[in-house]
Amino acid sequence: MTTQDFNILFVIWRECIEALLVIGILNAWLAHRPPAERRVGRMWLWSGVGVGIIGAVALATLLLTIGDALSDEAQEYFQTAIVLIAAGLIVQMVFWMRRHGRTLKSELQASLDQVADRSNWFGVFVLAAIAVLREGSEAAVFLYGTMASAAGSNLAAAIAAGLGLVAAFATYWLLQVGSRVLSWRTFFRVTEVMLLFLAASLLMSGVGHLISLDVLPTLSPRLWDTSWLLPDSGMLGGLVSGLTGYRAQPVLMELLVYAAYWTFVLWILYRPRALRPA
Amino acid sequence: MALRGQLTAVLAGFLLSSVSSSVALADDPTFRIEFKDGTINPQRLEVPAKTRFRLELVNLGDTPAEFESLELRKEKVLAPQSDSVMVIRTLDPGEYAFFDDFHPGAAPAVLVAR
Numbered sequence: 001m002t003t004q005d006f007n008i009l010f011v012i013w014r015e016c017i018e019a020l021l022v023i024g025i026l027n028a029w030l031a032h033r034p035p036a037e038r039r040v041g042r043m044w045l046w047s048g049v050g051v052g053i054i055g056a057v058a059l060a061t062l063l064l065t066i067g068d069a070l071s072d073e074a075q076e077y078f079q080t081a082i083v084l085i086a087a088g089l090i091v092q093m094v095f096w097m098r099r100h101g102r103t104l105k106s107e108l109q110a111s112l113d114q115v116a117d118r119s120n121w122f123g124v125f126v127l128a129a130i131a132v133l134r135e136g137s138e139a140a141v142f143l144y145g146t147m148a149s150a151a152g153s154n155l156a157a158a159i160a161a162g163l164g165l166v167a168a169f170a171t172y173w174l175l176q177v178g179s180r181v182l183s184w185r186t187f188f189r190v191t192e193v194m195l196l197f198l199a200a201s202l203l204m205s206g207v208g209h210l211i212s213l214d215v216l217p218t219l220s221p222r223l224w225d226t227s228w229l230l231p232d233s234g235m236l237g238g239l240v241s242g243l244t245g246y247r248a249q250p251v252l253m254e255l256l257v258y259a260a261y262w263t264f265v266l267w268i269l270y271r272p273r274a275l276r277p278a
Numbered sequence: 279m280a281l282r283g284q285l286t287a288v289l290a291g292f293l294l295s296s297v298s299s300s301v302a303l304a305d306d307p308t309f310r311i312e313f314k315d316g317t318i319n320p321q322r323l324e325v326p327a328k329t330r331f332r333l334e335l336v337n338l339g340d341t342p343a344e345f346e347s348l349e350l351r352k353e354k355v356l357a358p359q360s361d362s363v364m365v366i367r368t369l370d371p372g373e374y375a376f377f378d379d380f381h382p383g384a385a386p387a388v389l390v391a392r
Contacts (some may be wrong), residue, residue, distance in 0.1 A: 003383050004316070011380055060377070064357050072365050142380055145342030146360045208351035221370050224314050232348045233375065235382045240391050241348060249349055262338075 004101035005160035008146055012164025013078040013171070014239060015139035019131040020172045022090070022197060023049060026124060027189045028179035029097055031264060040121060050134025059133070060140035074212070080209040082130055089127040094195050096120055097188070196243045200261055204245035207257050220252035306365070308332040313356060315339035316381035327391040328372040336361040351390065355380075383391035 023045065115250040144160050179187045210216040227248035231237035240246050247254055307326065311333055312319040325331055337343045337356035346353045346365070354362055369391040379387035 004381075007316075007381055008381050010382060063355065072363060121374075141355055142342050145340075149340035149358065212351040212367065222372070229363070233377060233386065234348065238346075238379065238382065247348060266286055 002156070003132060005156050008157055008160040009164040009167065010140055012139060012161055013167045014242070015135045015142065016165070016168035017171060018135055018198065018242070020050070020168055021175070021194060022131040023128055024172045024175035024211055025195060026093070026128070028176055028187070028191075031176075031179060032184060042123065043056050044121040044125045045128050047174060048128025049132055051125075052129040052136060055129065056136030056140055057134045059137035060144065063137070063141055064144065076209055076213055078211070082134060082205050083202045083209070084206040086127065086130045086134065087199040087206065089130070091265065092123060092197035093120075094199075096123075098192070098269075137138055164187070179190055195245070198264055200258065202240055202244035203261055204247065204254060204258060211251070211253060218246050218251040218253050219256070222249040222251055225249045225257065292392060294337040305333045306330050308334050308363075309385075311336045311345070313337045313339060313342050313343035313345070313378055316378060316384040318376075318384070321387045323384070323387070323389060324390045324392060325366070325369065327369050330365065330367050333364045333366060334361065335364060342380050344379040345376060346379035347374060347389075349374040350376060352376075353379070368379060 002215075025040065026045050028037050030045065102260060112185075143161055146157055149157070175191075182190075207216065211218055225248060230240065230246070230248065232241040232246055232248040237246075237248070243249075245258060281351045285313055292364055307329070309323055309331065311323065315338065316339075325326060333345075335345050335356055337360050339359060340358050343357055344353065345356065350366065350369075352366070353363060356362055363364045369389075371391050374389040374391065376389060378384055
């Protein structure tokens with residue numbers, strides 16, 4: 001396999017990983033709920049995925065046909081809204097899973113909770129749709145472009161793209177297996193941390209957009225540069241920054257938002273039990 | 279990334295059309311960056327610091343490209359044989375690496391703001 005073929009495999013996997021994390025964890029979580037709740041939850045989850053896929057293909061088609069005729073600025077406002085909504089929904093979902101997962105309820109109780117849970121199910125739906133839409137449209141353009149250029153001349157590229165998809169679904173499968181092999185407590189702990197880091201990364205991406213749109217000030221020049229240690233771009237660095245919000249050269253605004261986010265999250269997680277909502 | 283933004287026209291376009299049309303100034307200095315199947319040209323581009331300017335991104339290759347730079351806080355997907363414009367509002371003097379995220383093994387290029 002040449003470097004270029006490996007690149008193709010890697011990009012496809014990376015473009016899918018964020019959505020697969022969100023969907024895989026929600027799905028594994030639902031597997032541990034009582035049957036009635038599982039049915040409802042999965043219906044919302046997978047309808048969200050379906051809507052996301054349709055949206056991603058529609059966006060990709062739009063880009064490939066009419067190209068970039070739309071205002072750069074309007075696009076960036078839209079991206080900002082999408083990432084901030086996704087970040088908020090992920091955090092809300094983690095807290096909801098915690099509260100909800102503390103006790104295993106009987107089916108009767110679960111059904112009584114259904115009304116209260118309806119707004120949360122809608123959150124699951126929106127989150128799944130956004131997660132797929134966000135990177136899915138890019139994956140679609142990438143896949144289409146690669147396949148088009150590979151047609152006839154380069155079979156290896158097409159195979160590499162296929163392997164990238166296989167790797168992505170293997171990751172999803174690993175999550176499902178993990179939820180069965182590991183103790184539920186361990187699985188939940190680990191995936192909870194992954195989701196909170198992913199939300200942090202989306203938040204940082206939103207803040208970046210807002211700075212670039214001049215809505216937020218940077219508050220300082222770049223504070224330091226740790227790119228010698230770990231860059232925030234390239235293969236490994238890009239993955240790390242995409243899954244954690246890591247920045248090699250942060251400005252004060254980014255630092256403050258990142259710190260505020262984790263302070264808020266840790267406070268909610270570790271505040272005295274008496275203060276927690278029932 | 280650019281694709282996500284495409285929906286803007288449909289969803290947020292109505293709200294934002296007044297804003298976006300008022301800022302779409304053609305007299306901003308414009309710099310051209312070409313992508314071609316993993317190569318970026320030029321590898322080093324000088325731009326004015328503390329000034330608004332536009333980047334004209336052109337993908338001459340047969341494979342899709344993605345302009346990406348966390349340092350510039352910008353990302354944009356380019357279909358094969360397509361072009362796009364990106365507005366940079368202001369940059370502190372310094373170097374800003376950018377690269378083709380759809381060819382992650384390739385060498386990054388750098389924007390130098392003076």
